[in-house]
Amino acid sequence: MQKATADKSDPIAAQLAPVGRETVQDRVYLELRRALIGGLFEPSQVLTIRGLADALMTSTMPVREALGRLITEKALEALPNRSVRVPPITLERMDDLLRARILIEGEAIALAATRMTSRQITTIESMLGEWDEMRALKHKKDVDREVTLNQAFHFEIYRACGSAVLIPMIESLWLQSGPCIRVAIYAFSDAGEIDTAHYHRTIVKAIAAQDAKEARDALVADISRPFTFLRNKLEAEAKKGQSA
Amino acid sequence: MQKATADKSDPIAAQLAPVGRETVQDRVYLELRRALIGGLFEPSQVLTIRGLADALMTSTMPVREALGRLITEKALEALPNRSVRVPPITLERMDDLLRARILIEGEAIALAATRMTSRQITTIESMLGEWDEMRALKHKKDVDREVTLNQAFHFEIYRACGSAVLIPMIESLWLQSGPCIRVAIYAFSDAGEIDTAHYHRTIVKAIAAQDAKEARDALVADISRPFTFLRNKLEAEAKKGQSA
């Protein structure tokens, strides 16, 4: 009954990899996605299919499909030259992104505030502790871990909103604002950072109290901060460049 | 200076086709997109790459890229078998979609209400007239044209919201609710239709008065109707199926 590639019909092995093996295309897509959310690509940077294929040690085929998907999500931009780049930062786009994020993530956290189980609340509380811990030993600014932890914290909440429609939209928004955020976080580090964990604590407290309005307000403050910070920075640079 | 393929550097010809020639991939993507929004595919219908490639008279390559893009937009669904289908309709998904559409399209129309130029308002007013005209000679129920006109009306408004972030999200939402809508419209036709143009008139009136709240309320009523109608129908069927 069993062919040479027998493992797949072995019930035990099947349980270890039950969801169907991952395709190269998905691996590439997730890899690029992670890089974009983490801000590993600079705004306006152009990406080539063959370049990425070499970097990811695969052929061009999975890369071009992944790029196409990211372009439809507006995470990347297709130039008329048919080359693709990560979208440049403009003030209009930042304001636009922030408004959309306030609208949608605010709704998601308001829904989640009345739906999170005590188990889930415990999880985000422990993330709070992990955040403090990382902040305590700040011998080196581990921006990567900061970004990752921030993402995990927010999406642990968003997942609890119970909407299979809103969550992908939020992911798309993070994908689009990833490059901006990274720039903003670096700017923060230079400028002597405010305690970002404060807002997170407020969020957890509000959710524990099932106070949807308070949770939404704290979230708005949390996600607005890097945007307004970066906005001020860009405006200052623009003014300086104008006078020079 | 000019090569043998001279036309592209001719300024006049360049103006006629300024955006770069269209790729087959984009044509296929737009074709499938149009079919999905128009509800030409049934819920749960499975699509094959080679089948679509034959139907669209191209190779498999552009089709697989288009399918990948539509899957990331949640307009299509990837089964663990690696086959793709248009997502089935469930009550939860409908409620989820409607809530998201109220949130986002409501915000978009509220923004548009204070930004539309008199030129744009004239455009949607004329669409109103076209709608009445079509409704007048209702010798045959031209569902396709009804869907197309409805789409044109709404997106003429949404485009005026001035957000390059919200509009793609709305397009994604229409893509996802397309199959449901088509089913609902057919159900309407059977059940003796309410005057859908009434809400559209209210919307135009509110926008002309720059009354954002009124416009949002009318829009919510407009897009809720087919959903609640279909919801009642599905619930009735479920109850009947349960008792039988």
Added chain:
DNA sequence: TCAATGCAAGTGTGATCACAAATCAAATAA
């Protein structure tokens, strides 16, 4: 008659090739 087995057609995935367009660089002319 019905379940199990085995074969065949169909399908998605990834790699490679061919081609046209774009980009870049060097060489030439003004």
Added chain:
DNA sequence: TTATTTGATTTGTGATCACACTTGCATTGA
């Protein structure tokens, strides 16, 4: 020196091929 042109390299796009997996049907066995 500067601007223009020409040639080579790079790049995206579409087609085709090879392979593995799934699905469906027919044959075989009890």
